[in-house]
Amino acid sequence: MAGRQKRITSFFTSPTRSLSTDRDRNDDQTPSVAQGDDSHSTRSDCDTHCDPPESKKKKTTERKFQESWRNNEKCSNWFEYNSEKKHMHCKICRETGKQNTFTEQSGCENFRTSTLDRHMRGSDHLQAIEEVALRRSFDTAVNRALSENDQGIISAMQSVYWLAKEDIATRKYESLLKFLKLQGVQTVDKLRIGQNASYTSRQTAEEMQDAIGKVIANDIQKQLQESEFVSVLSDESTDISVSKKLVMYVRVIEEDFTPKTRYIGNVKVKDGTAETIATELKINLLEKHRVKPSQLIGFGSDGASVMRGRKNGVSVRIQREVNPYLISIHCVAHRLALCTSQAADGIPYLKKYRQTLTDIYYYFKRSAVRTEGVKEIQAILDDPSLKYKEVHDVRWFSFYAALETIYRTYGSLVTYFRSVAEKTPVAKGLNDDTVRICCYDTPTHGCYPDSNTPEYGISVR
Structure with a gap:
């Protein structure tokens, strides 16, 4: 009985040992094998439990721009965000020409607080801040110096203008500046630049007069061109140096239809003939001030024959050569004085x-x-x-x-x-x-x- 029982046991245990041997042989080819709880499971059950498990996927959170970064005290002075392209930039680094992620056209897309902190601590950003601070300090100093010089120049030009308005000789310009300085006008001191340039000479005053005169002349020319109609008032006389002079004024109409009188010149002429006066008027009005012939509709004079002669007077020549519709007016004040x-x-x-x-x-x-x-x-x-x-x-x-x-x-x-x-x-x-x-x-x-x-x-x- 004992021998028979032994053979039966051997019969049932041999396949299992053989299966185990096959499994050991295939271990090198199979990544991993899942063993069932039942040691006597079949081959199909083993295949089912030996499949490799699915790999666990790492879950990532999509990072977004935080609006709070705009108002952050550390970032507000340099931080820029393009909401359309979703890029971050550093305007200070861009201004100073630095090369880093925050200055590239594509910008920075790494929306992390640590990214901003690293950029603020970076050498590029710190150098950029220092450059901007130095530049602003320099600009402030230059602007302050220019502003002070401008105040001095304004005071000087106002002085020159006052001398001209009061018919005081230009050679009194330097004396006037000294008087203003004694009166405590501090802006006069701002005229001096260095040890030599003081801008108090007569030549300086004459240059300022020329500059003021050009500005006034440009304003008058603009008014002449914008006025729909223009009248000219003219008279000739002889000055103290026995030179023949022709003085000219114009009447223009402003935007509110208010007539204004403007002085345009006192020019020297070779003689007082009608031909010379008419030619000079055409040169100053039509060529120099670019007045259109159709604009010139009035001519006022003292009534002398050279001005109002019926055949060859100045008014007749202008009517014949410029505008046939021009109206000649004999000055009312002159007529009253003559009467x-x-x-x-x-x-x-x-x-x-x-x-x-x-x-x-x-x-x-x-x-x-x-x-x-x-x-x-x-x-x-x-x-x-x-x-x-x-x-x-x-x-x-x-x-x-x-x-x-x-x-x-x-x-x-x-x-x-x-x-x-x-x-x-x-x-x-x-x-x-x-x-x-x-x-x-x-x-x-x-x-x-x-x-x-x-x-x-x-x-x-």
């Missing part, structure tokens, strides 16, 4: 009146002793200290100035004439003429210097 002067020539009393004013002027002009004598009497009688003025036929306001002087110093004038009448017959005659014209020819009342009666025709004070 009054010509009318006065026909009245003996008015002729004598004007002649007396002229004689009084020349009586005191020729003698310093007489001038001092009348000034002493003016001081005693508490009259204003005034010089007697000449009457000019071509200067309308001169008549008023001469008459006003006599009106305000009448008492002193008559007193002086009477004090010297016994020694100087001319003074006696001027005294009689002065009393006569001021008393409206009523000599019987005996006009005394302190009189204030209606018979004088004027009041002394």
Whole structure:
């Protein structure tokens, strides 16, 4: 029985041992084998349990841009984000020309806080910050220096402009700057650059005048071109150097339809003929200031024959050569002056009146002793200290100035004439003429210097 039982056991255990041997033999070819819980499982069960397990996939979280980075104190001054392309850039590194991920066109796409920290600690970024700081400090210093120099130049140009407006010689420019400095105008000190450049010379003042003149001329030219219509006012005269001059003004219409008068020049001409004046007007208006012929619609003058001659006057030439629709206007003030002067020539009393004013002027002009004598009497009688003025036929306001002087110093004038009448017959005659014209020819009342009666025709004070 024992031997039989042994054979049965051997029969059942041999296949299992053989299967185990086959498994051991195939271990080198199979990555791994899963063993079943049952040691007596079949071949098909082994194949099922020997398949390799699926690899575990590593889960990654997609990183995104954080809006809080924009307002971060450490990043706000250099950080830039392109929301369309989803790129990060460093504007400071870009400004200074650094080469790194944050300056490339594609930018940085690694949205990590640690990425930003590494960039801020990087040598490129730190150098870029230092360069920008130095550059800004330099720019600030330069701008401050330029601003101070500009203030000095502005003060100097205002001084030059004031001298021109007040008809003061340009050679007084340096003296004026010294006076302003004494008055505590600190901007004048800003004109000096280094040890030599002070910009206080007469040549500097003349250059500033030229610059101011060009700016004004450009503004006037712009107004001329923008104005729909233009009128020119012109007159010729001879200056103190016996040179013939032609002065020109224009009337323009501004945007609000307000007429404005602008000075455009006082040019030297070879003579005062109509041909020369008309040519000069065309050169200055049509060529120099680019006024269109259709814009020029008015011409104003003093009414002289050379200006308004019916055949070859300046106005007729401009109508013929520039604009046939031009309107020529005889100055109203000149017409009034001509009317009054010509009318006065026909009245003996008015002729004598004007002649007396002229004689009084020349009586005191020729003698310093007489001038001092009348000034002493003016001081005693508490009259204003005034010089007697000449009457000019071509200067309308001169008549008023001469008459006003006599009106305000009448008492002193008559007193002086009477004090010297016994020694100087001319003074006696001027005294009689002065009393006569001021008393409206009523000599019987005996006009005394302190009189204030209606018979004088004027009041002394």
